[in-house]
Amino acid sequence: NAGVTQTPKFRILKIGQSMTLQCTQDMNHNYMYWYRQDPGMGLKLIYYSVGAGITDKGEVPNGYNVSRSTTEDFPLRLELAAPSQTSVYFCASSYRLAGGTGELFFGEGSRLTVL
Amino acid sequence: GQQVMQIPQYQHVQEGEDFTTYCNSSTTLSNIQWYKQRPGGHPVFLIQLVKSGEVKKQKRLTFQFGEAKKNSSLHITATQTTDVGTYFCAGRPGNQFYFGTGTSLTVIP
Numbered sequence: 001n002a003g004v005t006q007t008p009k010f011r012i013l014k015i016g017q018s019m020t021l022q023c024t025q026d027m028n029h030n031y032m033y034w035y036r037q038d039p040g041m042g043l044k045l046i047y048y049s050v051g052a053g054i055t056d057k058g059e060v061p062n063g064y065n066v067s068r069s070t071t072e073d074f075p076l077r078l079e080l081a082a083p084s085q086t087s088v089y090f091c092a093s094s095y096r097l098a099g100g101t102g103e104l105f106f107g108e109g110s111r112l113t114v115l
Numbered sequence: 116g117q118q119v120m121q122i123p124q125y126q127h128v129q130e131g132e133d134f135t136t137y138c139n140s141s142t143t144l145s146n147i148q149w150y151k152q153r154p155g156g157h158p159v160f161l162i163q164l165v166k167s168g169e170v171k172k173q174k175r176l177t178f179q180f181g182e183a184k185k186n187s188s189l190h191i192t193a194t195q196t197t198d199v200g201t202y203f204c205a206g207r208p209g210n211q212f213y214f215g216t217g218t219s220l221t222v223i224p
Contacts, residue, residue, distance in 0.1 A: 033212065042121075042203060043158070043214040050210055058211055090157060094212075103148060103160035104205070104212060 002026050006091050006107035013081040013114045021076040021110050023091035031094045032074040033058075033104065034066065036087040043090065049074055050096075081114045088112075119206050121215035129223050134191040136218035138204035145207045147180055147187045152217075153200045161189075161202075194222050 004025045013019055025032065030051050035043040045058030049068040063085060065077040074093075078085060088111050092104040118141045128134050138147065146165045150158035162171055164180035164187060171178045177190045187204055199222050204215040 031210070035214070040219075042216040045211055045213060048211055056210070059213070092158075103163065104150075104158070106157040106159070109157050 004091055004093055004105050004107040006089075006110050008110060009108065010111050011113070013078075013112065015081060015083065015114060017081050018077070018079050019081070019112075021078070021089055021091070021112075023074045023076065023107060024072050025074075025091075025093040025105070026072065027093060027095070027105065028071060029093035029105070030071070030096045032068065033092045033094075034064070034074070034076045035090045035092065036060065036085075037090060037109075038087050046076065046089075078112075083114050086112060086114045119204060119213050119215040121202075121204060121218050123218055124216065125219045125221070127221045127223060128194050130196060131193050134194050134198070134220055136189050136202050136204075136220075138187040138189075138206075138215050140185045140206050140208075140213075142208050143184050145184075145209075147184075147207075148205045148212075149178060149187075149189055150203045150205060150214075151200050152203065156200075158203060158214075191220075194220070196222050196224055198222055 007022045033048045034046040037043050044060045047066040049055045088109045091107045094104045095102045120139050148163045149161040152158045168182045169180040175192045179188045201217045201219045203217045
């Protein structure tokens, strides 16, 4: 059972380039999330999804796009990369409980640097 | 917007001392979860609290959820070097999960 898998683990981008961070989970979780974590800071929610075909904005969605065509995959697209997007990105998933959600399972993170 | 604040931001303790971190939300939460992140690692789930006034214990860790479901605390008794890391609370007012700012714990042997 692989859990939540993120690729790539590291990436350096030039300003203005675009890229997609991949996230796959094999736990059949309904809920998936993308967070970013800046050095010494907490996690900020970028986008989330409550099921295939459904996505919604979090706290810091500007400059990012997501899609959720399957239960397993939740890619994060960065368009026109900017230095402010230098961060560690975490994908997470959780199952749905009556009245709430279960624990979040995190991927190992993708460290992105924009120069 | 939703804000979940934690204090203190940093805490240095001598091994064997106790440690407490506090989490405060600007809105009422459906539940609250606590996570630990080791340096260079990813957050790992510790516990979830759902009921108003709930208290849960895991060995040396004690978790509390406030009566108004707007605050929570994590207390570690007799810290050990393995407790080093950043502790986050995470609250769910809706479908979103908002993380607190975190408390970084350093344990001095």
